[in-house]
Amino acid sequence: MAEAPTGRAVPRSVVRVVVLDPDDRILLLRGHGEGDHWAMPGGGVEPGETPAGAALRELAEETGITGVEAGPLLWRQRVVFRRAGRLWDSDEWYCLVRGDRSGAGRIGPVVLERPTFAEARWWTCGELGRSHETVYPRGLAGLLRRLLDEGPPAGPETLAPEIA
Template sequence: MSPPSPPPSSQDGLGGGLRKVARVVLLDPEDRILLLHGHEPDDPADDWWFTPGGGVEGDETREQAALRELAEETGITDVELGPVLWRRMCSFPFAGRRWDQDEWYYLARTTGTPGTAAGTAGPSLTELEKRSVAGARWWTCGELSETHETVYPRRLAGLLRRLLDEGPPARPEILDTEIV
């Protein structure tokens, strides 16, 4: 359940189709993953953690969308996008709407740990994101395994552990559909 990035359009799931989404599994040199902290715009207590990313806009590819969204949401631009790790269909309520999404998760690594920390937000957030993104944090796999906070996708700790132990899958893994 992550906040939508672009304003409502034909790709947002409201126009009868699935919203195409590109997400980034961004790892630093210590194998920590960057997650954004989001919440319902009018209820900060209804919160969760999620990977950077958002909807494909216009004629851009998913790869272009992933890099654009990462830059907009975090200010991080010095990354090379790797393979698609996972694909997930999801449907969730957010900001008074139902969002139906086809999400692709791309691997990316940084050579350093950018100063993105809790309480900060990306430099180019949409108005909706400004009302619903509370900050960002680097998480270890162990911290993800032990947290009682909501994280999307729900199995992220196990997926990250397998990625770190075995490397990227030969083909994107299809994750369970998540309907909230």
């Protein structure tokens, strides 16, 4: 694990969207800037917004996917990272959404998101397990395998904190 960044961190509540297609592929976006990496669509939960509402809004903004329903919250994780010169302390929730591949595979309509993401890709669990690329959260292949084998947990599971 990386060493914890120093300085005062800005707290942030975030939701990430675990988008699975009918063939159990997961949608990941390739971010760039301060290190190439793959991550799920998602972003900040706005005041008065539920995690499910934020998940659907972020999914539409970042991928153009609409007309889906938010499923259960799967995981929760504390993530500390630096972006754009700021240190963030993020309380992240992971929400399941089942959908199809229509409208995805392109970067969504929100202009502010375009500099953040370079590519969208649907991954199988096996591809994730074999990849040498940086994927967040770490261990996603195992988490996805367990989700596909056992179904969603009864309540959100707490993942180990991550310093990115």
